[in-house]
Each structure stands twice: as structure tokens, then as C-alpha cells.
Amino acid sequence: MGEAAFEAAPAKINLALHVTRRREDGYHDLESLIVFADIGDDLTAEAADADSLAISGPFAEGLGAGPTNLVLRAVAAFRARWPELSPPGLKLHLVKNLPVASGIGGGSADAAAALRIMVALSSGPVPVPELLDLAAGLGADVPACLLSRPLVARGVGEILSPLAQFPQLYITLVNPKVPVSTPDVFRRLRAHDNYPLPALPEPLTRPAQLGLWLNETRNDLQPPAIKLVPEIGVIVDELAEAPGVMLSRMSGSGATVFGLFGSEGQAHDAASQMRKLHPDYWVGTAPVLGVS
Ligand code: C5P
Numbered sequence: 001m002g003e004a005a006f007e008a009a010p011a012k013i014n015l016a017l018h019v020t021r022r023r024e025d026g027y028h029d030l031e032s033l034i035v036f037a038d039i040g041d042d043l044t045a046e047a048a049d050a051d052s053l054a055i056s057g058p059f060a061e062g063l064g065a066g067p068t069n070l071v072l073r074a075v076a077a078f079r080a081r082w083p084e085l086s087p088p089g090l091k092l093h094l095v096k097n098l099p100v101a102s103g104i105g106g107g108s109a110d111a112a113a114a115l116r117i118m119v120a121l122s123s124g125p126v127p128v129p130e131l132l133d134l135a136a137g138l139g140a141d142v143p144a145c146l147l148s149r150p151l152v153a154r155g156v157g158e159i160l161s162p163l164a165q166f167p168q169l170y171i172t173l174v175n176p177k178v179p180v181s182t183p184d185v186f187r188r189l190r191a192h193d194n195y196p197l198p199a200l201p202e203p204l205t206r207p208a209q210l211g212l213w214l215n216e217t218r219n220d221l222q223p224p225a226i227k228l229v230p231e232i233g234v235i236v237d238e239l240a241e242a243p244g245v246m247l248s249r250m251s252g253s254g255a256t257v258f259g260l261f262g263s264e265g266q267a268h269d270a271a272s273q274m275r276k277l278h279p280d281y282w283v284g285t286a287p288v289l290g291v292s
Contacts, residue, residue, distance in 0.1 A: 012105030103252030
């Protein structure tokens with residue numbers, strides 16, 4: 001039986017992340033400018049008698065392929081919600097290229113890719129608002145990953161405003177290979193009522209416009225994450241020295257740090273420099289995915 005479907009699971013990068021409120025349910029309201037990079041995990045599916053998952057790739061080790069894996073949970077949730085639209089069993093294969101628990105999507109991007117595969121193989125149209133709802137039930141970042149385009153996320157991550165334009169940018173990602181627990185970082189957060197994101201410039205077409213805007217923003221999770229993993233602070237400082245860098249900051253709850261560039265060559269140079277400084281770290285570089 002041949003391959004039935006393929007979906008990329010691009011890395012998610014929080015260019016800015018402001019935590020605005022701690023909610024009664026323990027989650028936090030936030031406002032985040034999120035983009036995706038053309039680098040990530042790969043998910044393929046072929047028809048089979050029953051659902052199964054196999055994982056390979058540089059970061060496959062230590063990642064369970066059982067029913068609690070977000071890929072299988074996403075498939076099961078889709079089947080439960082739309083049994084009549086769902087394809088027969090799927091043999092899924094995840095190539096794990098990105099470090100696990102690293103602030104750049106990981107399991108959320110994989111779950112979103114699994115949902116896109118289910119949509120691609122479904123026997124009829126799947127209503128997008130309900131699909132986004134189902135995605136939010138799997139994890140706060142899964143709705144954003146489902147769209148995988150530049151957007152502002154609000155609420156716990158489920159209220160999405162896709163951007164109409166976005167400049168062409170390039171990103172360099174550096175991870176010290178220390179996994180970070182998201183709940184641990186949120187627990188160490190001191191202030192929960194920071195100011196919201198400033199309004200984005202419109203139209204947003206030039207890197208310099210975004211650079212100015214980003215200077216007015218933060219990742220509120222960066223200080224508590226640096227307390228847990230001091231290497232994060234070192235990488236932020238090192239990437240801030242890279243020629244042409246617009247911004248150097250941690251993504252999500254860490255530990256991955258990104259450098260943002262208007263030039264592909266400068267992003268590559270920064271990646272080479274970081275590989276030289278830290279041969280044991282994971283370093284990636286890629287274009288930022290645009291609006292279409
Ligand atoms: O939804 P997800 O599983 O990605 O979230 C992991 C944990 O991160 C949650 O259990 C919660 O402790 C914390 N979190 C939060 N506020 C958010 C997103 C996540 O407090 N907006």
C-alpha cells in the first residue's frame with residue numbers, strides 16, 4: 001500500500017509573548033506574535049487496518065509512541081468527533097527533527113500535522129471552527145500550529161488573528177538540549193498582569209517596521225526560564241552579537257533561542273558561528289513561513 005498523506009510540522013516561534021493574566025483554571029491568558037519556520041518534524045500516513053505510530057529521527061529517543069503521544073491523541077479525537085468523515089486505520093510515521101520540550105511547538109506541531117492529515121483524508125468537508133476547537137482541547141498551541149502562518153494568538157492561545165502581510169525573514173534556532181517543563185516555567189513567573197502587545201504596524205511589509213515593534217515587546221517567560229536553565233541567557237547574549245540580527249530572544253517556555261534576520265546569509269553565518277561555539281547544541285536555520 002503506497003503513501004497516503006504527508007504533512008510537515010513546522011517549528012513554532014513566539015517572536016513576542018506577553019502574559020496578561022493568571023486565570024482561575026491555572027492557565028494564563030497571553031498575547032503572542034507567532035510565526036513558523038520552514039524546518040520541523042515530518043508526518044506521513046498510509047492506510048492500515050488500525051492506527052499505529054512509529055517515530056524515527058534525531059530526537060526520537062525518549063519519546064513514547066503509545067496512545068498518549070499527541071499524534072495518536074489528535075487522530076483519536078478527530079475520529080471521536082467526526083466518525084463518519086474519518087478514513088480507515090492509519091499507519092503513521094513521525095520523523096522527529098526538532099528537540100523535544102523546547103518551546104518551538106514540538107508535540108503541538110505534530111498534533112496539528114496529524115489533524116491536517118485527517119482533514120486531507122476525510123470523506124467530506126470538516127468545519128474549520130470546530131476543528132480549531134478540537135485542536136485547543138489537545139493543547140494551547142495546537143490551534144496556532146494548525147494554521148502554521150504568521151498570527152497573533154490571545155486567550156490561552158486559542159483566539160487567533162492571522163496577519164494579512166508579513167515581511168520575508170530568516171531565523172536561526174539554538175537549543176542547549178536541556179528540556180524545559182512549561183508548567184515549571186509558568187510557576188516561576190512573578191508578574192501575571194503585564195501589558196498587552198502594542199498594535200502591529202499596518203501594512204506590515206518591511207523587516208525594519210517589525211524590528212521597531214519587537215523592541216517594544218518581550219517574552220515574559222524568558223526570565224523564569226533563564227533561572228531554570230542559565231544557558232538560555234548565554235545564548236540570547238551570544239546571538240544578540242550576530243551581524244545583522246534584528247532580535248535575539250527565547251521562544252515559548254524555552255529553552256530554544258532564536259535570532260531573527262532580514263538576510264538569509266546572515267542567518268546562516270549566525271548558525272555557523274553558534275555551531276562553532278557550541279558543537280553539542282542543536283542549531284537550525286530556515287526561512288520564516290509567509291502569509292500564504
Ligand atoms: O496546553 P499545554 O499542554 O500546551 O500547556 C502546558 C502547561 O503550560 C499547562 O498545563 C499550564 O500549566 C501551562 N500553560 C499556561 N497558560 C497557557 C499555556 C500553558 O499556564 N496559556
